[in-house]
Amino acid sequence: MLTAYDYSMAKLLDQAGVDVILVGDSAANVMAGYPTTLPITLDQMIYHGVSVVRGVNRALVVVDMPFGSYQGDSLEALRSAVRIMKETGADAVKLEGGQEEADSIRNIISAGIPVMGHLGLTPQSINQFGTYAVRATTEMEAEKLLQDALLLEKLGCFSLVLEKIPAELAGEVSRVVSIPVIGIGAGNRVDGQVLVMHDMLGITQGFSPRFLRRYHDLGTEITKAVSHYVEDVKASCFPNENEQY
Numbered sequence: 001m002l003t004a005y006d007y008s009m010a011k012l013l014d015q016a017g018v019d020v021i022l023v024g025d026s027a028a029n030v031m032a033g034y035p036t037t038l039p040i041t042l043d044q045m046i047y048h049g050v051s052v053v054r055g056v057n058r059a060l061v062v063v064d065m066p067f068g069s070y071q072g073d074s075l076e077a078l079r080s081a082v083r084i085m086k087e088t089g090a091d092a093v094k095l096e097g098g099q100e101e102a103d104s105i106r107n108i109i110s111a112g113i114p115v116m117g118h119l120g121l122t123p124q125s126i127n128q129f130g131t132y133a134v135r136a137t138t139e140m141e142a143e144k145l146l147q148d149a150l151l152l153e154k155l156g157c158f159s160l161v162l163e164k165i166p167a168e169l170a171g172e173v174s175r176v177v178s179i180p181v182i183g184i185g186a187g188n189r190v191d192g193q194v195l196v197m198h199d200m201l202g203i204t205q206g207f208s209p210r211f212l213r214r215y216h217d218l219g220t221e222i223t224k225a226v227s228h229y230v231e232d233v234k235a236s237c238f239p240n241e242n243e244q245y
């Protein structure tokens, strides 16, 4: 699984064989430049969702429910999820949280909308924790996470993302639940992996958590190509004879 937020990149990811494309609320960070995921709105997530769905033929498309669109109000949660499904044409929604969001998850699933859960580091709760550090490192937190994972499975979530937790705990969750567990910073004893596309392609700068493997340095490549273009234009080398009418 990888994230995408627009038509052109979603098309490339789909062609490259990614099974699941997540329209993550990380769009708030990598597309809009906000320091947290909190400001992105439901309308903005729907815009990104529509754009991605148009580029995808094969992969499953999951759209993140943004902060404020489902927390603590299961009717509002259902309305938000219905809007996402109707207006984007995506296959499923993802939302953060365990026990606290049980009513919202139950309500959304009762309408026939597949839900992917998200436990561990839940960036929408940054103001509660105050840090993006590894989660569930104490026995009490680990036990809560395990119970939350079992609850999400019982509620009918079709899959679960585990973010930034110890690999051993992630492996244990993966063993006790039968739904696919997708990890990010959760080691390799899970069923699948997800990364933010801008991070794994090296477009984001100054973000290098231990779990991130950069598969390319696209940031440098793009800067090189653009400076080359600027030089050519300034030197009147672009366009040349063959590039004009």
Ligand code: KIV
Binding pocket: 003, 022, 023, 024, 025, 026, 027, 064, 161, 163, 184, 194, 195, 196
């Ligand atoms: O928003 C996002 O990109 C995510 C992934 C990091 C799992 O939720």
